[in-house]
Amino acid sequence: MSLRRRLIQIVTFLGGIYFFLEWLLPEDLNGFKFGAYHEQITNGFVAVGAMAIGLGLFNLLSVHGSVLIFKRRGWINSAALLVSLLLMTLVTALDWRATAGNSERSGKLFELRDFATKIEADFKAQRSGVPQWTQRNLALKNALQAELERLDEELRTLDFSAIGTASAAYGLILSDQTELQKKLPEARALMRELPLEETATPDFGVNARVAGITGELAVLYGDLLNRAYEFSAIKLVYRLLYDGLFVALGSAMFSLLGFYIASAAYRAFRLKSFESGLMLGAALLVMLGQIPFGLWIWSGLPDVRLWILEVPNSGAFRAIKFGAALAGLVLAFRMWLSIESESFSSQEQP
């Protein structure tokens, strides 16, 4: 056996050993927790697979790019594929950037909310290496004041009339805006109450209330930004591609199978034998039990349908599933030990 082939088999084995041991070994092994870093290790495994993300893209670009460049048969289709791929990638990336920007804007308030509670938590835990709690409260007050002023200014200058004043969305946005403007003075008043004098037993009740109101403001501001974003140019172009093409084409492709399944049903349900009769009878009962016409024929049909699906159908499929899962397990074992994939680890081209 060549060295390369042996190396591939060893790496294949190493790939599976962690998950196998994680399943096999007890959680606590004389104080040693084998799965303590399970999430990080799983992320590492997924990182290996994530690097393959460019393979599909590279294949699509090379196959359709060459068709387009050499103007082979069907080059218009390849051009359409490449344009839609690049356009969708660009628009989805811009949509991501815009939503991330909105999260960042409302996230500033969430950060201040967390900071308000963290001051108390750090004081109680007597955490070292952090400034005194009065200095931290002062920093919180200054940052909150600046953020509330920025928010107030933004709320006064925002104009959503382009959405259409008669639409329901416009009403919701205005309601968010009014609610935010109502809460701002309350937040300012609480902010001024933040204790800044050194005492032996500080009262962090105000910090908790500041955290509460800041969290409420953050949620409302986030809702407002998200609602307004739904009507931005990027979102509308994204929806044009997503709803107008992706969703419509996907649904139509799947519904197209409805026609083919109808013709398959004609062949499958021909009453040729007792067994095909059983199949036809069960299918008819299930289909009739699902539509209002079946209910009109006999009110008990939905119950019959449910019984067929839950009892004989469930029993038969569970038996098939047991067999298939057992076979899958054996195959996985053979794959892991490179018994199944002799040709894979050999020198031939993949």
Place this chain on the structure above:
Amino acid sequence: MMVERMEMLITLLGGISTLAVFSFLIKENAFYRLFEHIFIGISAGIGLVVSIKSFIWPKLFAPLLGLDIVTYPDGTFSKSYEPATLLYLIPMLFGTLFYFIYSKRHSWLAKLVIGFALGASGGAAFKGFFNEMMPQLFGTFKPLLVFSGHQIDWFESFSNCVFIFTLLSVMYYFFFSIRSESRTLGRVGVAGRWLMMVSFGAFFGSTIMARMALLVERLQFLLDDWSAAVAALFRIWL
């Protein structure tokens, strides 16, 4: 106004896409093929960005670059940088071996990472099998006689008996390695085949109804929303 126009455009494009796919029912044509390619391009574009957005960025790059750490107004941090995250660079570098698949001379390096992924899925299959199958296996042990208070619930008892008989007879039908000359066991196998036919019929019926629901939704979209959008478009032109 612009929003309304855009909504109309989305509906119009959705209708044209639906008709393009349905045109395949007549015969394969250029209109269908064009939209089929557009669908592949759009799906690949979404898939690429979504996988970066939902996994690669938040789980790998953000912790690696320390971008998930918040700096508070007093200069303290929400958490300290975890140098162990740098270890993610190892699987990421290993994952780049996938790209050697394009090299004739070094393609065996790609086999390393493909083998690793196969091995990982093989190892994970053990846990998956027991986590998924064990609850189902335990759930199979249903009481053959169900009591409701002090009385026997005949319907539930009958249903449980049918369930267990179906399960055992179908499993017996698939045990090709154990064949018995016994007529009784032979009949159990036949009953298993019949019950499987009932099950396939029920499954097929459910599938037909699911596909029909999608078809009805598309036809309703064409007849209600799309036709209204086309009429609105004509009104604007005229």
